[in-house]
Every structure is written in C-alpha cells, then in structure tokens.
Amino acid sequence: MPPPARVRPTDPGRSGSRPDAQAVDLGQPDALGQTPAKVVRLMTIIARSSLLGLLAVVATGCSFMTRSHVPAVVFPTPSLTAGEYALPVLRRPALAAGEYYMCAGVGLLHATLRGDPSDPWVAWLDLGARRANVTWPDGYRARFSPDLEVLDAAGTVVLRDGSSISGACVGPGDLLSLDTPFR
Numbered sequence: 001m002p003p004p005a006r007v008r009p010t011d012p013g014r015s016g017s018r019p020d021a022q023a024v025d026l027g028q029p030d031a032l033g034q035t036p037a038k039v040v041r042l043m044t045i046i047a048r049s050s051l052l053g054l055l056a057v058v059a060t061g062c063s064f065m066t067r068s069h070v071p072a073v074v075f076p077t078p079s080l081t082a083g084e085y086a087l088p089v090l091r092r093p094a095l096a097a098g099e100y101y102m103c104a105g106v107g108l109l110h111a112t113l114r115g116d117p118s119d120p121w122v123a124w125l126d127l128g129a130r131r132a133n134v135t136w137p138d139g140y141r142a143r144f145s146p147d148l149e150v151l152d153a154a155g156t157v158v159l160r161d162g163s164s165i166s167g168a169c170v171g172p173g174d175l176l177s178l179d180t181p182f183r
Contacts, residue, residue, distance in 0.1 A: 073135060073175065075120065085122045085142045087150070090135035090177050103169035103179070113163040115148035123148060125165055125176065134168065135177045152180075 076086040108127065115123035122142045125132040139153025148161035158180075159165075168176035 073172075080141055081143075083143050083145070084151070085117060087122055087136040087140045087142055088133075089138055089140075090171055090175070103177075105167055105169055106176070108166055108168060111165045111168075113148065113150070113159050113161060113165060115142055115144070115161060117142075117144050123150060125168070132168075132174065132176050135171060135175060137179055 072091050074089050074091045076089060080086060108125070110128050111125045111132070113123060114126045114131075121133045123134070123136075125134055136150075137153070140158075141151050143149050143151065149157045150159040152158050165178065168178050171177040
C-alpha cells in the first residue's frame, strides 16, 4: 500500500506562502473522523448534484414556454375618436388559477417617449443610440395635437412626447412592455 498523500506548505520564499503552514496528511481523519480526501469527494458529489438539479429546473422552465404560452403582440383596431391611434398590446395566454406572469424589469437610462402617427408602433422609446418598440396596457391610445399624448383606457393623458421613462418589462425579442405606474 502506498504511503498516504501529503500536502506540503508552500516554499517560504515564494509569493503567497504562509510561514505557519503545516503539512496535512490527506489520509488522517479529522476530529469528526473524516479524511480531507473524503470531504473533497463529498463536496464534489454535492456540487455535481446541485448542477444537475439546476439544469433540471431550467429545462422544466423552458418546456413550460410551449407555443401556447408565448405572448403575441397585437395591434388593435378599435373604433377610436378621429385622430386617435390604438397602441400595440402584448397579449398573454390565460394562465391557470394561482399562476401569474412576472415582469423581468429593466432600468432604463435616458429613455424618452417619442411617436409618429405614420409609424406602425405609433409610440416608442428613444434610448439615445437606438429605438425600443414598446407595448402598452389594454385600451391605451395615442393622439397627436400636435405632439404625442398617450391616453389611458379612461381617456386621461398619462404621458407626453419627451416624457422620461425609467423602467419597463422585458418582452419577447427586443420588445419592452410598459405598464402602470409609468416611472
């Protein structure tokens, strides 16, 4: 039988060495009766099991997003007052009782509301270097008199062209979803 493995302290002249370090016998049990080699082996098994468990959770979560659970962007065309434009809505499939959609929120720096009645999205966020298309709560609409105004379902102006927006929910792709209260 080979002699038990030993770990030697680092050379005192080398960087990172500890002058008080002592050799550890990997075959000798500690106060609890465990050898360091057994502890390392046990920690490796726990780490691998945890990784497998995490992968199972991720795989289960991804399988939940079946085609029937993928949200769709809808460009509603309700009858509106002349000069008003329906804003796009993110339609999410119905969930079972007790299930909820969560907002994967993002903070936005220097996001400004902009709009154009000839654009299919009508209103979007100007992020400086790029534009972000957004969806709105049901019933929201825009009007231009002459600048953009966003109205809620009750007809109250809630945002105007140039309004600063500091947060949104992440939607499919590069899409952002705005919801009340607007920040």
